[in-house]
Amino acid sequence: MSLVTVMFYLMAVIAVGSAVYVAASKNLVRSVFMFFATLFALAGLYVLSLADFVAVTQVVVYVGGILVLILFAFMLSGRESLAVLAQQTNRLIAVNKLPAMLVAMAFFGLLAYVFLHARINDAPWLQEAAANQNVFTPQDVTINHLGVNLMTTYLLPFEVISILLLMALAGAAHLSRKEAEA
Amino acid sequence: MNILTLFIFIPALFGFLILALPDGLKQTFKYITLTATLIQLALGIYLYLNFKTGAEFAGINHEQQFQFVQKLPWISLNMGNAGRMQVDYFVGVDGISVLMLVMTAVVMVIAVLASWEIKQNLKGFFALFLMLDMAVAGVFCALDFFLFYLFYELMLLPLYFLIGMWGGVRREYAAIKFFLYTLFGSVFMLLIMVGLYLSVTDPGTGNHTFNLISMMNPANYTQGSVFSLASHQTLFGVPARVLGFVVIFIAFAIKVPVVPLHTWLPDAHVEAPTPVSIILAGVLLKVGGYGIIRICMGIFPEVAVSGAFWIGLLGVISIIYGALNALAQRDLKRLIAYSSVSHMGFVLLGLASLTAEGVSGAMMQMVSHGFLSSMLFFLVGIIYDRVHDRDIYNFRGLATTMPQYTTFVMIAFFASLGLPGFSAFVAEAFTLAGTFKSDLVPHWMAVCGSIGILLSAAYFLWTLQRMFFGKELLKGGDAWKQALTGLKIREKLALFPLAVLALALGVMPSLVFGKINDSVLALIEFTKHMVR
């Protein structure tokens, strides 16, 4: 078993395990921090999937941005929500969670069924890509090519997203502003 | 105005008067009631004195032989194809009923005198009392089955309230028990009544009729009807006429009461207030006996003959069973209640014999028991009013404290146990003689019946010895001794006539036999004739 395989399984287990913890933990702070672990593990998986830049972005944006944002929001929402959360019984399988659990399991089953039966690895376009040498190899340096592509092939989406980000920025700022006349 | 109608409705009239008067005059209610009953008594005496005897006034199954008759059409409905529904207001007396009426009148006066101790809700009490009086008088006069049934049911209502509202500790229980028992009997009687109505036609008009006397004549039954003598119809595998007899008999047997159906009586008597006990024992039990004579034997004579053994057996069982139960009592009122069961057993036994002696004895027993049980219950009421206790074991030596009272008790007790010279002796002796003479019931029944006489001596004498003789010893001590005052004038006024009546009937039985003899002979003749 190669190191890559080992790393994949490690990362996968960390990702899924920490995600489960996030879901199961009654303590919001802990689950938020455990969410870090998930995100890091996912970043690792991106690397193993030969997407270094995405992995870095993942770490920077998510961990550095979103999670901090979440923590801020959480702290701003006050003690009360904490208190409510602390009261919840600390059981993994609580009765009121059972429907959600069932639905989630069912969905997982559904997805797994689909994925296992789809035989994705034998998909024609993958065969074609492999035949055209259109597959990343670990030796490739991807980042240059990615930059070029973003600025050429994907310029329009890139710009649209920039505007969207701007709007989101403005909107978020507007929303979080104290309402003077409310 | 017909004298019987007056007799029946005088109480109702006074009852309305009481209802109309304001509550402020409630002290006068008892006097009003007393007046009503006294008028009734006067009418009763008039009836008795003017009652004509002789074979041509025997009554029973000859409408024209009844006296003081009034017959008015009452309900007349044209029912199309079903003919006319015809109910008459039809009253009249023969030898059997006239004595019952007189006795009722006397007992009612006594009961009013016993009502002096009632303290609460006088208006309701006396109004109900008079209503009961009317119903009882009506029952004894009615010659129309519908009318009879109406009055019969009408008796229940006031009694239920009188027991249930003015009674003792367990009054609701007793009242309900009494009511359900009696209703159980009479509801089925209703069915038979309707069946009879549909079977019988009035020979004059051709309509169906409720006329009791028409029902006694086999010729009036339409061909093939349910109760027709000739058609031999069956219901549920039982001959219809037997079934009819049994059902009506059960209804009246509950009233009498006959042993397996008697358990309402001790409870009702014990819980009822004194005047109601008096009426219950003095009059209402006789309604049962009267009903058996007039309706069971009158309408179904051939069944009465064939079932005489069983009726007699029930009578004997009642006699002995009631007496033995009385022996086991320690509540004085309950003892007397059971003694009533025993004494009324003689009535049944005498009737079963279907001999002149037996039936006359039974009639005498009814009259005699009417007076004597009234007297007994009145006496118990006196002591209960004074100390609110009537447990035999709680008294001793009352003869020292209340000598006059004891004298009356002794008269009542000895008269009840059949001492010669008092009415019960003549009644019981001739009941037994008739029973022995009869071919319908076995001879041993007469001998067994006489054991009842022995047992009655046992329980009455035991009570006398335990309660009245010996050294004075009362449970309540001096307080009771203070309370147990001698007899009041009113009480003497009630007791004395009863004692005299019991004595008079014992010394001159012809006072009763003279009036009933023709009717009894006619009844016997009639049953024999029907059987042939």
Added chain:
Amino acid sequence: MITLTHYLLVSAALFSIGLYVILSKQNAIQILIGIELMLNAAILNLVAFGKFDKINNGGQSFALFAIVLAAATTAVALAIVLNVYRRYKTIDPGKINQLKD
């Protein structure tokens, strides 16, 4: 050999967990985390398939876009959550039910 199926299964697990979090939690922030989990599952798929598009870099590019969009939506969502909290003194979406009949 790590195939695409492996990645897909991991992403399916993450997606389901996110789904569970969304369904079961009564805290808007946690629900947000659930949404992030589901988004990440999707991004993982993009990245995994992106491996087979060396020339156009479609998978990785859109993974980047998605990450950025997620950040943006999160920021807006959190702002909304804060507002909601201010108004209702709760961040339980179940209790914010004024639309109910």
Added chain:
Amino acid sequence: MTSITPHIDSVVVTCTLLAAGLPLGASAVNFLLPGKTGRASGWLSVLAILGSLILAGIVFSKVWNAGEWSVQQAWFTIGSTTVYAGLLFNNLSALMLLLVSAIALPVHIYSTAYIKAAEQNRYFTYLSFFCFSMLALVVVNNLVMLYAFWELVGFSSYLLIGFWFTRDGAVKANKKAFIMNRIGDIGLLSAIIILFVQYHTFDLTLLFGQNGLVFNSFMRNGLWMAPAHQLPAVWQCIAFGGVFLAVAAKSAQFPLHTWLPDAMEGPTSVSALIHAATMVAAGVFLLGRVYPLFNTTELDILAIIGCFTAFLAATIALTQNDLKRILAYSTISQLGYMIMAMGIDAYASSLFHLVTHAFFKCLLFLCAGVIIHEVQHIKDEHQLDIDPQNILYMGGLRKKMPITFMATVVGCLALVGIPLTSGYLSKDGILIQAFEWAESRAWYYEILPVGILLTSALTAFYVARLIFKVFFGEFKLKEIFPDIHLHISDGSWAYRLPLILLALCSLFPLFSWNPLLYEHAWLFKGFLPVDYLVRENVYHAIVPALINIISVFVVYWAYAVYLQQRKLVFSQKSFLFKLSYHHWYIDTFYQQVVVKAVVAFSQALFWFDRQVIDGLIHQLTRAGKLLAGMSAWADRYIIDGFLLLITQVVKGIGSFFRSFQGGKVQYYLYSMLILMLTLFIIKLLV
């Protein structure tokens, strides 16, 4: 049958009615004038009974040996039967009428002194009422009235036994007496009813007169045939049984004798009149009235019972210590003689003995009354806790009460049957006839005369014991309580006069000029058939001699035992002594077995009544309630429930769909996901 002799009719009837009516009048006056009349009421009754006696004498003089006739008047009609009220005159009624009033008069006089003034009113009410009932009983002419007065004498006896109603013993005794008599009464009633049904009449003359209905009935093929009716033969036996019960109860014969000793709780004068002389003899009188009814077997039974009772009572009397009880058992014993005499066909002797016994037993009781009265005085004066009737406290009274002593001796001699007394005449007659009767039969019938002879010896013994204990020796009470003052005397003239009168009547001259031969007594002859042949045989000489020799010997023996302190043959611990002392345990047996059984049975029946019959009713009620409850339940949960279910379902569906619009984001999500899943699963399956 109603052979009315015109010239004596109206006088006799009026006299008889008056004779019976006077005491009734006295009784009624005393009853209706209660309170403080005191001694006046006593004298009223005395006058009344005196009048009765005179009238009875007139009646007797005209009726005796004048044949049998009756008068009657319709009393009431029941059905087709007319019941008459009437009088029957023959030797028996005339004699009894005279006897009762003759005994009653001394007792009345005696009572005026014996009973306290305050109680006299009540006492004489009862006593006169008794006299009325008794006098009427002996003259009525039909069975209904006979029964009525039969029971009325029992009733007045009840009243008089319980005269001192504050004493528990007295009221228990009178209850017992009445109930035991009631057993006899229902026997008599049954017998009367049987006779009525069989012969369709109550009339005594018609039934039992010469060539009456009873004579004309016979047994055939197990049927009892009478001119008008027939019954199975067993009913004749039952009629006999009924009459026997009545006789046994009234005349205190075994097995119904136990009430009589207890009846001694009443005043002594009452015991003398009712429980010694008159009422208890009514049983014998009744036998005399219905005598023709019985057949030979039945007479034998009577004889055996009478003999046994005589023996039984005599043995009991040997050991009793209560003065009156001794006399009571003696009475039972003598009544046994009479019954036996009836049974052995010695009809005349029986009635003769009845009369003589009435006098001397009444005398003995009155003597006892005087003694008891004096002892009671001592007791009351010194507050002693003793039983004034116990003979163990007495002794040596002969010097202090000479008249009483003499009278007692006369009475006792008559009781034993010593010559020159009336008892000798009547008792010897019975004995002789008993021997004659047994002679003509099988050898084992000899047991009867021998038994009765033995009884005579026993009688002599207990009589001697009584006399010696009471009148001879020293006054024991003085020995026990030395400091008491004694002033014992014969009492006032009201005590002495009756004693003397009765003592004279207990001697032979009243009955026969010949003191030795009973056949010559006028009274005896009065009851014999005209053609009675006196059979002179050896018994007439032997039996009287034998009896007297035995009696004298026994009396001497008793003298030796009780006065010379010889040792008694029987130890007080022996079985025989205990048997005698405890009245053969018969009373104990009745109390323990019969009474308890009846009471227990009645309790059980009451339990049955409450638990089973009433319980059944209650169960029915419960079943009804249960049914009602079930239908109510069904109504509520099934019929109503069905409607409710429909609404619930509709409501459920409604809320189910509403819940999707609940404003909860997560629910929307749920539904969406579930829908997706469902769609997929359907897709997958189809």
